[in-house]
Amino acid sequence: MDALTALHKRVSVPRLGAPGPDAEQLEALLRAAMRAPDHGLLRPWRFVVLDGERRERFGERLEAILLEDQPDADDAAREKARAHSLRAPMVIVAVAEIEPDHPKAPPVEQIMATACAVENMMVTAHALGLGAMWRTGGWARDNRVKHALGFAAKDEIVSFLYLGQPAGNIKSVPEPVLTDYLRELP
Numbered sequence: 001m002d003a004l005t006a007l008h009k010r011v012s013v014p015r016l017g018a019p020g021p022d023a024e025q026l027e028a029l030l031r032a033a034m035r036a037p038d039h040g041l042l043r044p045w046r047f048v049v050l051d052g053e054r055r056e057r058f059g060e061r062l063e064a065i066l067l068e069d070q071p072d073a074d075d076a077a078r079e080k081a082r083a084h085s086l087r088a089p090m091v092i093v094a095v096a097e098i099e100p101d102h103p104k105a106p107p108v109e110q111i112m113a114t115a116c117a118v119e120n121m122m123v124t125a126h127a128l129g130l131g132a133m134w135r136t137g138g139w140a141r142d143n144r145v146k147h148a149l150g151f152a153a154k155d156e157i158v159s160f161l162y163l164g165q166p167a168g169n170i171k172s173v174p175e176p177v178l179t180d181y182l183r184e185l186p
């Protein structure tokens, strides 16, 4: 698929089946991430690839965090935490490893650069015929989850990027009216 088609047609795919990206596809995704724009060339993005039983191990850590907050959590809530990363064969957790006092690139720019890296991966996934879905949610803002992934409270989980084979229908999105998004200089 050519680059413009991938950019113009990418959609999120919530239902994802096996297999996940193979080694070659994963490398293509990560190489695309590395080409994200990045103020100060900090390369603030870090990626934790959850596949196979790593998804279960991560889910067990989420369940343990849930039980710290809610020792009486019911089975459904515990199962939901354990199943966090089982919705797809692979989840790439994208984390901005923040350099807090950088003179040129404040933390928000480091987060934006990491977000660009995620979008590069999403477009690449689409071009490769893979499905992808960006999720965050409450876990992404929990410092204990950052620690469970090997990061510090200052760092930011930017995305849980779910990846796999598109399952079910790929939605079609109406073409937006471009002028709705343009404003004249006042």
Ligand SMILES: Cc1cc2nc3c(=O)[nH]c(=O)nc-3n(C[C@H](O)[C@H](O)[C@H](O)COP(=O)(O)O)c2cc1C
Residues within 6 Å of the ligand: 010, 011, 012, 013, 133, 134, 135, 136, 137, 158
């Ligand atoms: C920063 C960010 C966080 C998001 N978090 C979630 C989420 O937690 N759950 C969810 O269903 N969609 C989330 N989304 C939205 C979906 O990934 C997706 O973009 C949206 O459903 C629109 O679909 P489209 O990408 O096909 O236009 C998030 C998107 C962004 C950019």
